[in-house]
Amino acid sequence: MTSPFLVKICGLSTPESLEWAISAGADLVGFVHFARSPRHVSAETAAMLAQSVAGRAKTVVLTVDADDALLDNVVETIRPDYLQLHGREAPGRVAEVRQRWGLPVIKAIGIGTAEDVRAACAYAGAADLLLYDAKPPKDASRPGGLGVAFDWSLLDGTPSPFLLSGGLDPTNVGDAVRRVRPAGVDVSSGVESAPGQKDEARIRAFVKAARMATEEGQR
Numbered sequence: 001m002t003s004p005f006l007v008k009i010c011g012l013s014t015p016e017s018l019e020w021a022i023s024a025g026a027d028l029v030g031f032v033h034f035a036r037s038p039r040h041v042s043a044e045t046a047a048m049l050a051q052s053v054a055g056r057a058k059t060v061v062l063t064v065d066a067d068d069a070l071l072d073n074v075v076e077t078i079r080p081d082y083l084q085l086h087g088r089e090a091p092g093r094v095a096e097v098r099q100r101w102g103l104p105v106i107k108a109i110g111i112g113t114a115e116d117v118r119a120a121c122a123y124a125g126a127a128d129l130l131l132y133d134a135k136p137p138k139d140a141s142r143p144g145g146l147g148v149a150f151d152w153s154l155l156d157g158t159p160s161p162f163l164l165s166g167g168l169d170p171t172n173v174g175d176a177v178r179r180v181r182p183a184g185v186d187v188s189s190g191v192e193s194a195p196g197q198k199d200e201a202r203i204r205a206f207v208k209a210a211r212m213a214t215e216e217g218q219r
Contacts, residue, residue: 005177005214006163006184007207009191009198010062011039017198018049022056024207027184029053030060030084033074038196039188043077050078060084060106068100075101082106084131095126104128106163110135111150117158124159131186132158134166152180170205177213185210 009021010030021029031046032039041049050059058081061074065087074080084106085094098105107127109120112135123130134150149167161183164176169190177185189195191202 005210007210008060008163008184008186009188009203009206010060010186011037011188011192011196012049012198013039013041013045013196014198015049015052017200017203018052020198020200020203022053024204025211026057026203026207028060028082028186029057030062030186030188031078031080032062032188033066033070033078034062034064034086043073046074046080047078050080058082062086065089071097071101075103082128084108085127086133091122091126094123098126098128106131108133108165111154111166114154117154129161129163129183131163131165132182133186149176152176155180168206170202170209173206174209174213177210178216 006027008028008030009026011032012018012021012029018029031041031049033043033046034040046061053059060082061078061080062084063070063074082104083097083101085097086108094105094107105127106129107123108131109123111117111132116135120130132155134148163184163186164180164182165186168176168185168187173185187206191199191206193199
């Protein structure tokens with residue numbers, strides 16, 4: 001039996017956008033808790049949003065190089081289903097977070113070269129799921145793909161499961177799923193009308209395109 005394909009909509013910050021994602025069929029809904037992001041929400045706001053999910057999807061909280069005190073607050077206040085580490089956390093730190101807070105961990109890895117893919121292998125036993133994202137420019141003020149895709153061919157032969165992110169949107173996610181065959185996809189800016197402002201039509205189109213490509217691959 002194959003595992004279900006996962007669609008994650010990240011950077012949700014309002015009750016409306018959360019409902020759009022859930023009603024469109026997202027499996028994972030993500031809240032960004034990182035002040036420099038235009039999608040940042042406070043722990044209290046994320047907790048309010050998470051309460052309204054009511055088991056209809058799994059909740060994910062994204063942090064960047066968070067210390068123990070911040071993660072304590074995230075776990076106690078928001079009570080997420082997953083923690084997503086999107087900074088420069090070493091494999092040992094990822095394993096520590098997973099053990100200390102007893103939650104499954106998604107570790108984001110920036111990909112720009114084949115060496116980045118090889119280095120990601122060190123995280124295989126530390127995280128529950130790896131998320132391959134575009135590597136940001138050296139002068140970037142925050143991590144993540146920043147709306148830019150990377151060379152998917154770098155992932156050829158990469159062991160599954162993993163999530164794919166970085167520059168995905170409704171127009172290319174189908175090609176990405178067919179080409180890369182990830183265990184799931186993750187999107188944030190690709191379903192927005194402006195930084196931090198989710199668009200209902202784009203969310204629905206993204207989820208539909210990802211599901212259709214998955215079904216084609218199973219025929």
